[in-house]
Amino acid sequence: MQKVKKTKKDFLTLRDYSKEEIIYLLELAEDVKKNGYKYSKILKDKNLALLFDKPSTRTRISFEAGINQLGGNCLVLDSKTMQIGRGETYSDTAKIFNSYLDGVIIRTFKQETVETIADNCDIPVINALTDSYHPCQILSDMFTLYEEKLLFKENMKFAYIGDSNNVLNSLLIGFTKLGIDITAGCPEKYSPDKKLLEYLKSESEKSGNKITVINNPELAAKDADVIYTDVWVSMGDEENTQKIYDLKPYQINMSLISNAKTGAKIMHCLPAHRELEITSEVLDSKNSIVWMQAKNRLYAQKALLTFLYSN
DSSP states (O other), X not given: OOOOOOOOSOXXXXXXXXXXXXXXXXXXXXXXXXXXXXXXXXXXXXXXXXXXXXXXXXXXXXXXXXXXHTTOEEEEEEGGGSGGGGTOOHHHHHHXXXXXXXXXXXXXXXXXXXXXXXXXXXXXXXXXXXXXXXXXXXXXXXXHHHHTTOTTOTTOOEEEESOOOXXXXXXXXXXXXXXXXXXXXXXXXXXXXHHHHXXXXXXXXXXXXXEEEESOHHHXXXXXXXXXXXXXXXXXXXXXXXXXXXXXXXXXXXXXXXXXXXXXEEEEOSOOOBTTTBOHHHXXXXXXXXXXXXXXXXXXXXXXXXXXXXX
16 A cells, blocks of 8 residues: 555545545555554544534444544534524634644535635544535445445446435546546436536546436446435425426336346445335345445545544
8 A cells, every 4th residue: 555645634525635545545444444453543632523514324423433443532513502503603613623623524514614614724624515525425435346346347337326416426526536437327407517527527538537427317227337326305405396206217226227237236325215216125135235335434434534644
């Protein structure tokens, strides 16, 4: 495992990380998973806060457990019970974080929020989810594919099918950074952001990968090695029945995955709305690596913390 020079103190989006840094993180996650004892003092005497404006299961548990396993102390914060809830700005709050803490991990709505906090403090800031990006999830997903010997498999077809959201945004960036082709199967009205695709176009010219956007779910799934989906409606948008209706043909079911290669792996970042974007029959099938994805959040994030806090 060849060490790389750190160029960033934060983890706000995979845009800011090079191919070499991402590969290093994947290799580091592998070692953290196999030899966890080697990293038990990485965060010794360090205090990190989790600031959540959105509910969380996997993100909170994996980060809290990971920080403890690395020897650090974790504070779980809620904006509603802080002065932010009374109108204190995130920039002012960031200055307080900078005085008391060694790092902050944020799960919130606007990408602008994590950027504002990062701009106003010197400690590492980690984006644990915004409406625009979910880089920690995708780091774990890439690690899972790396473990499965699929990430760098020649001519591997990876198909994301469903709504274009923060998960797809980060998948597109991560795969492009690594030079890996990716297919997005989405209805036209829920296609990837045009500005993001424009940015990725220039990145693809450097990395050599191909991004394919298809409005036909069967065609997107055709001959796929991996099929990935996510919830159709995000937190706060559950009543959007029109969106659910529009995405119904994009459900990951046995009929759809019959277009993929035999034994194609199934991925979902969870939580899953069973019988909506994915059927239980597929989610619980022998080809599902969903639970491995969830488990690997712990190791990928411990690797990230090790990278950010190691000399």
